[in-house]
Amino acid sequence: MAAYSGNTLIIRTGYGVRPEYLLDEDYGVIQFTNLRDIYHTIIVIDPGHGGMDTGARNVLGGDTPRESEIVFAISQKLLYVFDAPGVLLLPTRTEDIYTSANARYSLANKVADYFISIHTNADGDSNMSQGMLTLYGSAPGSGELAQVFQNALVYALGSRDRGTSYSPEIRVIRNTVVPAVLLELLFLSNPEEAARLTDPEVQLLIAQTIAEVIYTL
Numbered sequence: 001m002a003a004y005s006g007n008t009l010i011i012r013t014g015y016g017v018r019p020e021y022l023l024d025e026d027y028g029v030i031q032f033t034n035l036r037d038i039y040h041t042i043i044v045i046d047p048g049h050g051g052m053d054t055g056a057r058n059v060l061g062g063d064t065p066r067e068s069e070i071v072f073a074i075s076q077k078l079l080y081v082f083d084a085p086g087v088l089l090l091p092t093r094t095e096d097i098y099t100s101a102n103a104r105y106s107l108a109n110k111v112a113d114y115f116i117s118i119h120t121n122a123d124g125d126s127n128m129s130q131g132m133l134t135l136y137g138s139a140p141g142s143g144e145l146a147q148v149f150q151n152a153l154v155y156a157l158g159s160r161d162r163g164t165s166y167s168p169e170i171r172v173i174r175n176t177v178v179p180a181v182l183l184e185l186l187f188l189s190n191p192e193e194a195a196r197l198t199d200p201e202v203q204l205l206i207a208q209t210i211a212e213v214i215y216t217l
Contacts, residue, residue: 035111039088043214044108046117046172047075047091048182051098056122056188060195067188070197071118072096074185077207084215105176114145114217115180116210117172120197122189130193131160133184137173138166146181149213156209157196159186183210 035042048071049055055067065073075091082089090112092104108115115137123129132154136146146164154161162184167173173180185206186193196202 035088038086040086041114041217042088042090042112043114043116043217044104044112045075045078045089045091046104046108046115047072047093048117048119049098050093050096053098056120058194058198059127059189059191060198064194064198067120067122068096070120070188070203071185073200074118074203074206074210077204078210081204081207082211082214087214089214101171101175104172105180108180109175109177112178115173115176115178116149116214117180117182118210119182119184121184121187123187124189127189127191129187130190131162132157132186133162134164135167135170135173135182135184136164137170137176137180138168139177139179141179142173142181145179145217148216149181149183149210152209152213153183153185153206156205157186157202159193 047068049068050072051068053068055071058064058066058070072093079089079091090107092107093099104117105115121129121133132150134146134150134153136142143164143166150161150164153159167182170182173182186197188194188197
């Protein structure tokens with residue numbers, strides 16, 4: 001049960017709710033605020049796929065993690081290592097669930113200054129394809145942002161530089177009105193790169209590199 005008035009929502013407490021202060025034993029007050037009153041920069045972090053959409057298969061087989069699990073692990077590490085006053089990283093998912101492309105870019109369009117989608121690459125025709133690729137959308141500043149991420153991740157990973165590419169066919173970045181990039185982090189179809197992507201230390205390196213770029217925005 002809840003009642004709303006102005007910018008104050010009065011809710012019935014229970015089920016682990018810990019309001020800032022209680023009106024009585026049953027009701028409490030939560031104060032809402034505009035995110036822009038706290039953060040000068042908001043960045044939506046989008047771990048690709050999730051839930052029923054597992055993304056690319058890991059060429060290493062067995063129970064090795066697929067794309068959705070790997071990029072989620074990287075995003076969680078990014079949220080853990082990132083620390084910049086006034087900057088909010090807002091993930092599109094915080095668990096292994098499916099989130100539509102519309103929900104992902106709509107969140108960015110409503111609240112964000114930048115949109116960063118994290119994926120791994122795959123080549124169904126060859127297990128030799130390798131390297132780092134960054135795709136970008138049509139919003140002003142997307143191409144420049146893509147190049148910054150591409151340079152940083154190629155250097156950090158010591159990988160082949162596959163460059164950046166304007167990709168209007170990809171809805172999640174095509175329909176985003178703020179600078180938007182999609183990071184294709186190495187190839188899960190390449191055994192050597194799949195092993196790297198599965199390594200928690202490499203995942204942490206990727207997360208730290210993404211964080212370092214964000215610090216410069």
